[in-house]
Amino acid sequence: MKNRFISLCFSLLVALSLTAQDFPRSDKRGNLIPDYSYCGYKASNEQIPWVDVKAFVPHIQGDATAYIQAAIDYVSSLPMDASGFRGAVQLDRGQFQIDGGLQIAASGVVLRGSGSGEDGTELLGAGQDRTTLIRVAGRLDRMWTPKQAASKAVKVGDMFICVPNANKYQVDQTIMISRWATKEWIDQMDMNDFGGESSYIGWKVGDEKRPSDVEIHWERQILAVSGDTLFLDAPLTCAMTTEEAFVQVQTWPGRIAQSAVENMRLTSTYDNENPKDENHRWMAIVLDNGEDLWVRRVQFRHFAGSAVFVTDHVRRVTVEDCQSFAPVSEIGGSRRYTFHTMGGQCLFQRLYAEQGFHDFGTGRLAAGPNAFVQCQADWSHHMSGAIDAWATGLLFDGFNGEGVLLSFGNRGQDNMGAGWTAANSMMWNCSAAMLANPTPPTANNWAYGAWGQMQGRFESADSFVKPQSLFYAQLAARNAATKDDVRKLMPIDTQSASNPPIDKAQRFVAAARRPAMRLVDWIDSLQVKEPLALVAQSKENTQWMKQYGTKKCAKKNTSLMTLNQGILTKDDAILSGRSQGIVWWNGSLKARYLANSSRPHITRWAPGLTGTGFTDDLNEMTDMMKATDHLITNHHYGLWYDRRRDDHERIRRMDGYVWAPFYEQPFARSGQGIAYDGLSKYDLTKWNVWYWNRLKQYADLADEKGLVLYHQHFFQHNIIEAGAHWADSPWRSANNINDMGFPEPVPYAVDKRVYMSEHFYDVSHEGRRAMYRNYIRKSLETFADNGSVIHFISEEYTGPTHFVAFWLDVIAEWEAETGKDAKVALSCTKDVQDAILADENRAKTVDIIDIKYWNPTMTGFNAPPGGVHLAPRQYGRLRSENFNVKAEVKARSMSERMYEVVSDYRQRFPEKAVLLSVGGDTWAALMGGASLCSLPSGLPQAFKEDVVKMRPMENKDVMQIGKVGVGYVCYAPGAKSMTLQLNGDKKKYQACWINPRNGKPVGETFSIKAAS
Structure with a gap:
């Protein structure tokens, strides 16, 4: 051999x-x-x-x-x-x-x-x-054995590779040969960066946990093994030192x-x-x-x-x-x-x-x-x-x-640092x-x-x-x-025509009387000369039609999440699990990023590529959510579409050479003009059909699998802070063909920061108001028949009351017209939240109160005001005492304080659910009556079903919920014993301690009844 x-x-x-x-x-x-x-x-x-x-x-x-x-x-x-x-x-x-x-x-x-x-x-x-x-x-579903370093260098064109213990390899095995990129090699290539602040797209070395940005993999079959040499079925096309060349046996049953x-x-x-x-x-x-x-x-x-x-x-x-x-x-x-x-x-x-x-x-x-x-x-x-x-x-x-x-x-820099x-x-x-x-x-x-x-x-x-x-x-x-x-191949005449003899010149003249053969025509001629044989319809080749239409799909679980007496439930049980957000703006198709930083996304688009970090397979994504105890995806449109904008520059791009993956926007491009990203301008009256179809597909899967979609209608991050946030926004007047009335050129603060919130939330402009209304209605129409979708006004919303009122009015109008009932969450600063809840008509449209942009303290609340044109993290950089609001507090710990606040809203608005998105003790939130808490995955289903029927109970020693004849749950962080209030319930119960971290029982069960 x-x-x-x-x-x-x-x-x-x-x-x-x-x-x-x-x-x-x-x-x-x-x-x-x-x-x-x-x-x-x-x-x-x-x-x-x-x-x-x-x-x-x-x-x-x-x-x-x-x-x-x-x-x-x-x-x-x-x-x-x-x-x-x-x-x-x-x-x-x-x-x-x-x-x-x-x-x-x-x-x-x-x-x-x-x-x-x-x-x-x-x-x-x-x-x-x-x-x-x-x-x-x-x-x-491919798998590999551990990497083994090559024992000799590889030259370009080699059809073999040398490894220690070559006798462990077998003829016909498929191996993957990898070329690791070393720091020395990247230095030689001068690919660390491309000038300025471009090092983030420069070529990066790999390590045991993360591959290099430029790690090449060849698949080869072993044709023979001799001594320390594996002979391969095709040449290798890049030179490698022994520090760069590695071999693994590959198996791939699903290929x-x-x-x-x-x-x-x-x-x-x-x-x-x-x-x-x-x-x-x-x-x-x-x-x-x-x-x-x-x-x-x-x-x-x-x-x-x-x-x-x-x-x-x-x-x-x-x-x-x-x-x-x-x-x-x-x-x-x-x-x-x-x-x-x-x-x-x-x-x-x-x-x-x-x-x-x-x-x-x-x-x-x-x-x-x-x-x-x-x-x-x-x-x-x-x-x-x-x-x-x-x-x-x-x-x-x-x-x-x-x-x-x-x-x-x-x-x-092209293609996010293609380099050589x-x-x-x-x-x-x-x-x-x-x-x-x-x-x-x-x-x-x-x-x-x-x-x-x-x-x-x-x-x-x-x-x-x-x-x-x-x-x-x-x-x-x-x-x-x-x-x-x-x-x-189409023949090419390569003979000399500079000084031909007379007879050859005449042949050239004759040939010049008609157009030259084009490759497109040559391809057609091949199909005429050598057509593929076709068969006629017959009894034998239509056997498949007997099975067509006979397959029955298994009935899917289509029960919807419902709001029942202020608790969000599905199949008569509480829903619990973790929440995952989407990537706001950064991304890459490079292996190093994909291995460590990519997260699931609904509307990320990487043409031709499927998987996490590319275009997610939503069925696989939702299955993975179930497997990892994730309940919620919090989604909004991307901060910007094009990965070039990840550099946070606010300049107009010189061309449309946008970089994938793309964080899609709700609107279609018009085909007219040039937006700041170099593609055509958006038309805010026409929809990006793929974007909405993807959200709808996720919502349908969420209904089926017991998951939840937080649909953020707007994304405030576009209109405050870095100027780049606004640069490519479809709402910006320079980027659409509609009448939005935003100032151009943009009046950036100190020629760097954007403060467009006052304009954005001003709905007195007729064109702007019409575009917003149309967009809000599209959000509602898309999910009209889904129970798993909760509508929010905006991620990071710290805007004014009047914009929330406008948003709710559009929703109320749509609900009245259609007879549909959207699940609407009020998620904003406390002053705006309380103002809306005090407005009887608009409060009727609110189904859920979300505590996210303010938080309880042991003296009252940390509650920044709405409508002052600052983002949540800008508030966070200011001294928190500026936003302290004094209130009566009976709680002895922050857990009890969380319970106290959730319970207060549940008692005042018993028909509305409460979410505690600000974070904190989720068990305390549950005891107060909150929904969609991130509880341990180990909790038994019967527990989730019984809790739906329970309500908060007075108990000066512990947090307690319960219902006569159903059962009771008590929570006292750090306590070694607790006293239950059974209110004369004569039923004898089997009780157990639960580990709040994993939801599993601790120790043996024991009996308990009133006065015990």
Whole structure:
């Protein structure tokens, strides 16, 4: 086996040495130009196979999502054959309307249309949501053994790695090889920061607890073990010292393989009146958690995000003979990334794209090799090439970009600190308006045959080199059976035309009488010459239809949270658990941040990426909440949309190259003008459909699973404190096309701080009042049928009484019109709260009193006033005695004081629930009658049901609740004994002590009755 690998490497060098006189065999460190041909389905060792049809889907009218998914699920349930395939689903000719999304979640399943042309199959992604049209994805359940350091350094192009105790590894095992980024290497790269205060986006080293921002991972299969050497199935594309290279055995039971999408047209509907509409489909096809996948002969139209998006959990993919036309979106970051990979060993060949942003590119740390072979980008709005940090082993082979930059360069701060984007990468026979091929420290990049303006290192500039394709030359050198595959490339005439003989000149003249062949036409011609075979509908391939519609969904728990005599309950029991907020403004797609700082979020959007820190899977998120004893998600719109604003600058951005992940806003963009973030201005009368759909989906899950959503209508943080808070706000006049009447330019205090609260809370302005009213009603309408949603005026609200009155009036108006009853919480400063509760008419609209922006003290209250234009933390920085309000206090401890305050509100407003969001002793709050307390998860269900029936009782020694015939609960922090008041209850009870920290019984139960 070892000799086999030596001969392969040697034949590769011999073949390449024939292609160009100056082709380097290695650099002074022994690094080779990698063999890029190990990309694609089965590493291009096998042709993409034909898979037999097992389910035929006849055309139907209306939404076909469930219809087609049933066929996919049927084939997914079939056994795999010896080649690893279950079968293909063939769609009839015609247009199928897809209101949802399709998913292939099993290995060996192919979704095939009847052609991508006008008379073929079209899947029309309908509606205004962003649901991915087709997702081919397994489960992310991979595991690794502990890391083991390599025993010898690794050179670029090596197809082996040396480790101690290599005999512990086995042939056919999959290993993950990681390259740790050391401080010394980052210093060499000069990537610690990008000037100014940009160190927070500079490259960071890793440690045992946190990965580096630039840690690369290659997946490789072991082909042989000899001595201390593991021989691999593909080359490594970055040099590593023994301090940087680590090996782990990987298992991944949920990963899928050999599934595909082919031979169809995918189209998204969109708003024809808005050329930058984003209330429609973003991703046509996403590949995730898979290997040996393919997409071929698919035409894409009008998607906002990507035609094909490959995540970093994917390897060995072929995407070929596809075309993307007329994308519809804003011109900016994370849009129009037409053919994009973050994975490894991906082959993109014979592809055409127009009007994209990054039409062909690699994402962050794409572990090579990856190859783009004969791809063309027309009328692109930005660059193709290496888009984000340190993609290694990238080949652009025969790329043609009309007016496009093809770049392997250092992008500096772009993409949140991309810095150096490509290493050990190759441009071969490429043409573009500008080609940038600089040499990064510690690595190489190469370019042979180039047409266009050039920047960096180029060989054979303004010339063609032979062979036409480096990829296919390398492939033929190691696998002679593939030598004819190059014939599918569009031929390029590279003969000399400068001084031709007369007969050749006449041939050139004849050829000039018609337009040159374009790649888009060549792709069409291949499908005509070599069409995929189609089958007719038959009894055998429609067996799946017998099962369609017969599956019954399990009945879900749809009982709603209700307000019952001032207590919030579900299924006749109190609800308890912890509360989680969302991230207000910061975020990153870098591994270091994701491993330590990311939190669940409802309306965070990371196109193509699913999981915590990206776009959360809400079903998984709510399951995790249940598992970790979280009850509440406190949600508001993001402080700003774009991660560039995380720098807290308040300047206007020079372009729309926004950074993901995005904290979405409630409103749609108008397609008109330019907002401060460089995208178009908002239209406050139109909704961001995805934003509201996500909130609605969470609320539905909360109803089902016994969770709660705090829906904050506004977010005061936008209008007070740092100027950046207001810079990108949709409410700001500079950022919308509506009449809001806010002053522009913004009168920042000392040219830095924003005090927009007086303007914002002034509803005398007719346009502003109308926009607020419309928005409040949208919040109410969205959750009209949900019981788990509590409406709050604003996170951090310290505003005036009149704005709360306006808010409540709009709610009362809506409730009267609709007959619906929203759960409305009054959460504000104490003076505003008490003023509203004293207003009989408006108090009727309030269902819940939330103690959050003031707190009890042993002398009364710490109660900052409302409407004085200070934020909660600004109050906190002032001396607390400025806000002390004296009151009669009987309590002997802060726990008793909490009990006293909650109990007081419950007695004065018995029909209203009370929340103690300010923090403190939650057991004391429960005893006072508060709802949604964060109690220990270990409490028995019977306890939660009985407590609903109990009420506070007079007891001078302890805090006590109870009900005759039901039971009693007493709480006395620190006490070793207590006296119960049973009020003549003659029933004999079994009692026990409860640990207040975990809710579990302590010691044996004992009997108790009156006078005992």
